[in-house]
Amino acid sequence: MKKEALYAFIAIFFMSMSVITVASAVQNTEETMMLSKDVKDVTGDGMKETIFVMGIPFDEGSNFLKKIWIKIVAPNKESYTIPVEGGYEPKVTYRDLNHDGVKDLFISVATGGSGGLSNYYLYTLKDYQLTNLTTPSPLTLTGQFLDNYKATLRIENIGKSYTFDLKNRAKEYERLGLYQNGKLNEPTELMILSYGLLQPVRVKGNQYGLKGVQRFSGAYNADTLGYVDSTWFYEDGKWKLIKTTVKQTDKRKRM
Incomplete structure (x- = not known):
């Protein structure tokens, strides 16, 4: 009986390890996608940074991105990350909206809802200081x-x-x-x-x-x-x- 119990315990142990391994493999299959790449001076030092729009789809073949972030890589290899809410078709527009002589990052992400709404973000990286400038609240x-x-x-x-x-x-x-x-x-x-x-x-x-x-x-x-x-x-x-x-x-x- 003791041997049978031992064999049963070993079998359960290896089955559990298999489940953990499979679960871990599933978690690691999330596909990170580079959605766009731009080269702009967004710090004001005269040197251009590389800006990537990155995302992870909700599932394979889905257009909805459950995670979206903007990654900015400076010439000195320093990097900065701007996380935004999930959605569709993230886009970055470069305009000097706070009038300090440096282009800011205006980000739009469609929500996909029936109202045709989007989420908007505005950041500056002047002098390598990442700052959220916010966007104006909708009219009341x-x-x-x-x-x-x-x-x-x-x-x-x-x-x-x-x-x-x-x-x-x-x-x-x-x-x-x-x-x-x-x-x-x-x-x-x-x-x-x-x-x-x-x-x-x-x-x-x-x-x-x-x-x-x-x-x-x-x-x-x-x-x-x-x-x-x-x-x-x-x-x-x-x-x-x-x-x-x-x-x-x-x-x-x-x-």
């Missing part, structure tokens, strides 16, 4: 439906409101039960999204800032009512709102 928008097939949108940042005529949607809104003979059945807020787009643009002469685009919708996500553009300029260590524009979207041209 509030909106709601009104009687007679109308809606109102307010930009809290500037204290300004806009009213929209939605009579071209009356038939659909009645069918959905949102209205009854033009009267709103119950208080209903508009759907406000974060940045669908944030990108560097020239704001003051040749100086760059950022332009953001936010979408607002009505009865459901695809019921796009319009867009709010915001233009930002980095000054005195923070983002300042320069301009806002509200554009109503005709339902027939809905995106």
Whole structure:
């Protein structure tokens, strides 16, 4: 009996080791991908650094990257890493957005959600000091439906409101039960999204800032009512709102 117990113990031990080995092998099969490579001076010393965009797919053949990071290798072989959230199609744009004479790294990563949103990051490596400059927060928008097939949108940042005529949607809104003979059945807020787009643009002469685009919708996500553009300029260590524009979207041209 003792021998049988010993043999059983040995068998279990080697089976356990096999499971651990297989699990370890699976963990080590994560494929690190180099997605892009650029050569730019991002420190301001006149010498060019090599910037790699790296990622690890969620699984084999997947376009979703569960891990993404930017690796910057300086001529002296020093390296710097910027980790960002997972997503799709990470991209780095090089613009001097804080106006110190050195190109910054503006990073965008698509989330892949139904709203067509992305995450954005902004870093500088001037004088070999990696600093997160952050990006401007989306505008604070509030909106709601009104009687007679109308809606109102307010930009809290500037204290300004806009009213929209939605009579071209009356038939659909009645069918959905949102209205009854033009009267709103119950208080209903508009759907406000974060940045669908944030990108560097020239704001003051040749100086760059950022332009953001936010979408607002009505009865459901695809019921796009319009867009709010915001233009930002980095000054005195923070983002300042320069301009806002509200554009109503005709339902027939809905995106």
